[in-house]
Amino acid sequence: MTIDAADLKRMFDTIAVAIEADRDRLCQLDGVIGDADHGIAMALGFNAVRDALAPLDLASIEPTALLNTAAKSFLNAVGASSGPLYATAFMRAAAAAKGKATLAEADFITLFQAMAQGIKDRGKAEPGEKTMVDAWQPAAEAAAAANLAGKNLAQSLEAALAAAGRGAEATKDMIAAKGRSSRLGERSLGHVDPGAASAVTVIGAIRDSVGP
Numbered sequence: 001m002t003i004d005a006a007d008l009k010r011m012f013d014t015i016a017v018a019i020e021a022d023r024d025r026l027c028q029l030d031g032v033i034g035d036a037d038h039g040i041a042m043a044l045g046f047n048a049v050r051d052a053l054a055p056l057d058l059a060s061i062e063p064t065a066l067l068n069t070a071a072k073s074f075l076n077a078v079g080a081s082s083g084p085l086y087a088t089a090f091m092r093a094a095a096a097a098k099g100k101a102t103l104a105e106a107d108f109i110t111l112f113q114a115m116a117q118g119i120k121d122r123g124k125a126e127p128g129e130k131t132m133v134d135a136w137q138p139a140a141e142a143a144a145a146a147n148l149a150g151k152n153l154a155q156s157l158e159a160a161l162a163a164a165g166r167g168a169e170a171t172k173d174m175i176a177a178k179g180r181s182s183r184l185g186e187r188s189l190g191h192v193d194p195g196a197a198s199a200v201t202v203i204g205a206i207r208d209s210v211g212p
């Protein structure tokens with residue numbers, strides 16, 4: 001299968017719905033080790049993306065332009081740390097899609113990896129520091145490995161989702177070293193990182209929108 005601008009718009013719409021449904025849980029998780037706004041921030045961001053993409057002429061816009069629009073609207077809507085992190089992810093996705101009218105399955109895997117790398121670069125977080133990187137990086141690695149092993153896109157994203165889930169769960173045993181919750185030091189132990197939890201929701205929505 002190939003992915004075009006209309007598919008990407010559908011993907012963002014699916015993420016917005018999933019994040020909206022998860023909003024209260026994400027705020028609760030952030031309330032334990034942060035400032036309780038993560039669900040609000042993510043919902044604001046993805047609702048802004050949905051509004052920005054709604055008027056686009058999908059027959060003429062290229063994936064790269066759509067992804068840059070998503071990046072800008074997310075950044076403008078979100079004041080919390082997740083704003084620039086996801087905006088960078090979408091900007092890197094736009095760069096990965098540049099010059100392509102449609103994305104082949106392997107292109108989409110590359111785009112997915114570029115998103116994870118963008119988050120890592122922007123936040124300067126390494127795995128083990130109890131951030132969304134602990135979900136995004138293993139997800140990107142699992143997607144790439146599955147693709148390399150000959151799996152199709154739906155199967156590769158399924159592997160990514162499973163890896164993200166394990167990664168998010170593993171943040172319980174980590175001490176926060178980046179972001180607001182790092183101020184808690186050892187008191188952050190025992191709690192899932194909200195950004196890692198929302199990454200699982202985002203990746204799950206990507207899987208749902210792409211795969212059968």
Ligand code: ADP
Pocket residue numbers: 030034035037038041042079080081082083085119122123124125130131132133178179180193194195196
């Ligand atoms: P804020 O902390 O500004 O209120 P959010 O609540 O929206 O922002 O997001 C918090 C999440 O952002 C954290 O749970 C963590 O996953 C992620 N995060 C914070 N700082 C970084 C960073 N430097 N690198 C990667 N992720 C980060």
Ligand code: MG
Pocket residue numbers: 030034035036037038080180
């Ligand atoms: Mg917060």
Ligand code: MG
Pocket residue numbers: 035037080081
């Ligand atoms: Mg905040």
